[in-house]
Amino acid sequence: MTQRIVAKYWMETGDDPMRAAETIAGEQSSGTFLKLAAETPELKERSGARVEALDILDVVDAPSLPGGMASKRYTRCLLTLSWPLENLGPCLPTLMATVAGNLFELRQVSGLRLLELQLPEAFAQAYPGPAFGMAGTRRLSGVQQGPLIGTIIKPSVGLNPQETAEQVKMLVDGGIDFIKDDELQANGPHCSFEERVTAVMRVVNDAEQRSGRKTMVAFNITGELDQMKHRHDWVLRHGGTCVMACLNSVGLVGMSALRRHSALPIHAHRAGWGFLSRSPALGWDFAAWQPFWRLAGVDHLHVNGLRNKFSDSDETVIAAARSVIRPLFKDQAMAAVPVFSSAQTGLQAHDTFKALGNADLICTAGGGIFGHPQGVSAGVTALREAWDAAQAGIDLRTYAATRPALQSALGFW
Amino acid sequence: MTQRIVAKYWMETGDDPMRAAETIAGEQSSGTFLKLAAETPELKERSGARVEALDILDVVDAPSLPGGMASKRYTRCLLTLSWPLENLGPCLPTLMATVAGNLFELRQVSGLRLLELQLPEAFAQAYPGPAFGMAGTRRLSGVQQGPLIGTIIKPSVGLNPQETAEQVKMLVDGGIDFIKDDELQANGPHCSFEERVTAVMRVVNDAEQRSGRKTMVAFNITGELDQMKHRHDWVLRHGGTCVMACLNSVGLVGMSALRRHSALPIHAHRAGWGFLSRSPALGWDFAAWQPFWRLAGVDHLHVNGLRNKFSDSDETVIAAARSVIRPLFKDQAMAAVPVFSSAQTGLQAHDTFKALGNADLICTAGGGIFGHPQGVSAGVTALREAWDAAQAGIDLRTYAATRPALQSALGFW
Numbered sequence: 125m126t127q128r129i130v131a132k133y134w135m136e137t138g139d140d141p142m143r144a145a146e147t148i149a150g151e152q153s154s155g156t157f158l159k160l161a162a163e164t165p166e167l168k169e170r171s172g173a174r175v176e177a178l179d180i181l182d183v184v185d186a187p188s189l190p191g192g193m194a195s196k197r198y199t200r201c202l203l204t205l206s207w208p209l210e211n212l213g214p215c216l217p218t219l220m221a222t223v224a225g226n227l228f229e230l231r232q233v234s235g236l237r238l239l240e241l242q243l244p245e246a247f248a249q250a251y252p253g254p255a256f257g258m259a260g261t262r263r264l265s266g267v268q269q270g271p272l273i274g275t276i277i278k279p280s281v282g283l284n285p286q287e288t289a290e291q292v293k294m295l296v297d298g299g300i301d302f303i304k305d306d307e308l309q310a311n312g313p314h315c316s317f318e319e320r321v322t323a324v325m326r327v328v329n330d331a332e333q334r335s336g337r338k339t340m341v342a343f344n345i346t347g348e349l350d351q352m353k354h355r356h357d358w359v360l361r362h363g364g365t366c367v368m369a370c371l372n373s374v375g376l377v378g379m380s381a382l383r384r385h386s387a388l389p390i391h392a393h394r395a396g397w398g399f400l401s402r403s404p405a406l407g408w409d410f411a412a413w414q415p416f417w418r419l420a421g422v423d424h425l426h427v428n429g430l431r432n433k434f435s436d437s438d439e440t441v442i443a444a445a446r447s448v449i450r451p452l453f454k455d456q457a458m459a460a461v462p463v464f465s466s467a468q469t470g471l472q473a474h475d476t477f478k479a480l481g482n483a484d485l486i487c488t489a490g491g492g493i494f495g496h497p498q499g500v501s502a503g504v505t506a507l508r509e510a511w512d513a514a515q516a517g518i519d520l521r522t523y524a525a526t527r528p529a530l531q532s533a534l535g536f537w
Numbered sequence: 538m539t540q541r542i543v544a545k546y547w548m549e550t551g552d553d554p555m556r557a558a559e560t561i562a563g564e565q566s567s568g569t570f571l572k573l574a575a576e577t578p579e580l581k582e583r584s585g586a587r588v589e590a591l592d593i594l595d596v597v598d599a600p601s602l603p604g605g606m607a608s609k610r611y612t613r614c615l616l617t618l619s620w621p622l623e624n625l626g627p628c629l630p631t632l633m634a635t636v637a638g639n640l641f642e643l644r645q646v647s648g649l650r651l652l653e654l655q656l657p658e659a660f661a662q663a664y665p666g667p668a669f670g671m672a673g674t675r676r677l678s679g680v681q682q683g684p685l686i687g688t689i690i691k692p693s694v695g696l697n698p699q700e701t702a703e704q705v706k707m708l709v710d711g712g713i714d715f716i717k718d719d720e721l722q723a724n725g726p727h728c729s730f731e732e733r734v735t736a737v738m739r740v741v742n743d744a745e746q747r748s749g750r751k752t753m754v755a756f757n758i759t760g761e762l763d764q765m766k767h768r769h770d771w772v773l774r775h776g777g778t779c780v781m782a783c784l785n786s787v788g789l790v791g792m793s794a795l796r797r798h799s800a801l802p803i804h805a806h807r808a809g810w811g812f813l814s815r816s817p818a819l820g821w822d823f824a825a826w827q828p829f830w831r832l833a834g835v836d837h838l839h840v841n842g843l844r845n846k847f848s849d850s851d852e853t854v855i856a857a858a859r860s861v862i863r864p865l866f867k868d869q870a871m872a873a874v875p876v877f878s879s880a881q882t883g884l885q886a887h888d889t890f891k892a893l894g895n896a897d898l899i900c901t902a903g904g905g906i907f908g909h910p911q912g913v914s915a916g917v918t919a920l921r922e923a924w925d926a927a928q929a930g931i932d933l934r935t936y937a938a939t940r941p942a943l944q945s946a947l948g949f950w
Contacts, residue, residue, distance in 0.1 A: 210727050230846075281566055348630070372637075400812065
């Protein structure tokens with residue numbers, strides 16, 4: 125039985141929808157500019173992409189995107205295409221060129237968005253998936269249940285290594301589980317990576333001596349491959365338990381190479397996700413984008429947060445979070461840990477928990493922790509208590525009645 | 538004197554434009570969620586991004602993209618921001634997270650597109666740029682002047698190595714200068730990379746024995762880093778003179794690593810460019826995207842072609858082509874070779890030459906060569922003659938009067 129790659133698109137076309145679908149299928153498989161002798165029916169049967177389904181949604185009178193063919197009606201539909209695995213083999217970079225290559229700019233479409241992707245098991249054999257996931261993250265951070273309560277170093281840039289370590293000390297003393305660098309801060313001249321890691325890990329290791337628990341710090345190692353390997357090794361040598369990299373900056377091949385080298389969980393930042401997704405008529409749904417990175421082996425994936433400061437709706441956020449924990453293959457889930465961030469406080473805990481069905485996640489808050497009138501420690505406690513309440517199914521205000529940190533937090537969240 | 542990174546955007550905002558500009562600047566530099574003690578005026582002065590210019594274009598009453606703040610008026614403007622190089626150092630991946638990171642999804646914008654990028658000289662010291670460019674491409678291909686006349690192997694997928702080699706033989710015998718694999722074909726089970734290269738290079742090397750000139754074949758080595766290195770070495774060992782990789786599939790870090798390994802020109806395919814650019818209110822202009830890849834070291838960059846089958850306007854194509862030859866730095870041009878493709882025939886030669894000002898380019902045609910009634914050789918000759926006419930400033934029909942291949946081609950182009 126031939127294994128096939130299946131991709132689902134939202135398409136808008138000024139052409140006959142089936143003809144547009146066939147054009148995409150041809151363009152992305154055995155199509156030719158002219159009928160060539162070599163393009164036999166057997167070849168087309170063996171290698172052609174196939175239109176599996178085409179469901180008309182509605183018809184509009186103006187195109188969503190410019191540059192397409194002129195028409196009086198633009199039909200919107202859901203299109204499912206499939207490709208034989210044999211066209212490319214289980215290769216993620218060529219998969220990307222196949223399902224998301226030269227098709228968005230076709231004149232036949234005035235809108236095209238990749239919604240979903242289903243891959244044959246061969247990809248599970250060819251790629252490692254996350255090495256740590258939630259279980260490994262819990263083991264390394266000592267957080268046995270509930271979310272890892274986290275935050276980010278701010279200001280994003282401008283602190284030197286010593287100032288960074290001082291912020292980390294305040295956070296670690298406050299009982300935080302997880303800290304991440306900003307995506308803008310990797311190895312700036314004012315804040316050398318090595319010095320920052322050395323200074324920060326001194327604080328983290330000292331605290332571990334006292335508390336027996338090590339705060340997980342995701343150091344941003346984003347850079348060229350040799351630099352990332354060197355920085356990873358530096359983090360490992362200084363007792364660190366996580367590295368962070370920006371997916372759109374590093375790219376698929378770099379992330380795969382990092383995964384093969386890494387002995388630590390990889391915290392994946394999606395900076396730039398907006399340019400791939402903000403137009404509803406173009407680009408990527410997160411559900412179709414994230415399998416590439418999970419297969420390549422990232423452990424933590426950013427999904428934004430409910431009621432965030434960005435343009436993602438709550439529905440989009442939850443769909444993204446669910447997508448990263450949905451099993452990729454029958455026997456290999458390759459689940460990543462969803463990372464919730466952006467304007468997060470304890471007020472989103474109940475809704476997030478309800479929508480996700482579990483608390484296997486990282487929740488990072490900035491103002492939601494730092495803004496606490498009794499300080500960072502109370503801020504961390506309050507956020508954790510909000511999640512405890514959510515998991516226990518107890519109303520936030522009821523739970524807060526006997527918990528001063530949470531009670532006080534409700535005033536400023 | 539502080540060296541600064543300068544980026545120019547098209548922005549649409551429902552907010553006060555200067556406030557939106559300051560929000561982006563803050564978000565992408567020293568901003569914090571709350572006013573922190575560490576965010577001193579000195580730190581902001583040293584590390585903050587700066588609004589260099591803000592020019593209002595017009596005001597519209599509906600947002601281009603959804604998810605932004607509600608407003609009665611959306612102001613469109615040109616925004617120039619700058620960052621101190623010291624925030625990140627000359628690091629391409631972090632540069633991408635800085636100029637094209639978490640800003641497209643800000644609620645304050647209902648449209649954001651990166652138009653231009655200017656980088657400090659430090660990037661020229663940190664990155665190699667193209668190793669071959671046009672001079673190296675001419676040397677290896679033996680094409681002393683005018684464009685390299687090229688084509689692509691079709692069907693895109695489905696041919697086995699022997700069938701591919703047969704197509705290549707027909708093309709090489711026809712006098713073609715340049716052949717490329719399709720971006721969908723790297724190492725499929727039906728067409729193993731090694732066997733394909735071996736079979737194709739046997740044909741190419743045999744022809745070189747007779748003609749003294751070696752057709753340049755861009756073999757698609759796209760894959761994981763180890764695979765790409767192995768495939769590059771395989772091409773080199775078999776006498777090949779070019780490798781091809783898909784930029785969006787491989788990513789920045791992978792391309793940099795390939796460049797450091799490569800002894801051959803890198804032919805860069807931009808498959809997927811549409812998802813980065815098709816919405817005029819979002820994403821990237823090619824002018825801002827291409828410097829990343831030139832710095833990383835690619836030699837050939839696809840720019841589409843005049844009157845192409847995709848949605849790019851002629852103006853967009855020419856702007857893209859001009860951008861890849863415009864010097865990146867005062868003392869280091871790092872020019873790439875523009876590759877024109879998609880529905881190209883000799884009919885676009887004059888306009889392309891006129892718009893670009895030179896013929897230092899690769900022109901690939903499919904139907905424009907294969908469709909010639911006298912066969913591939915006449916197709917190649919006709920396309921070359923059209924470019925000769927363009928360079929000589931002679932009208933195409935006049936030039937064709939004494940040239941049967943060109944004369945005949947005018948009938949089907």
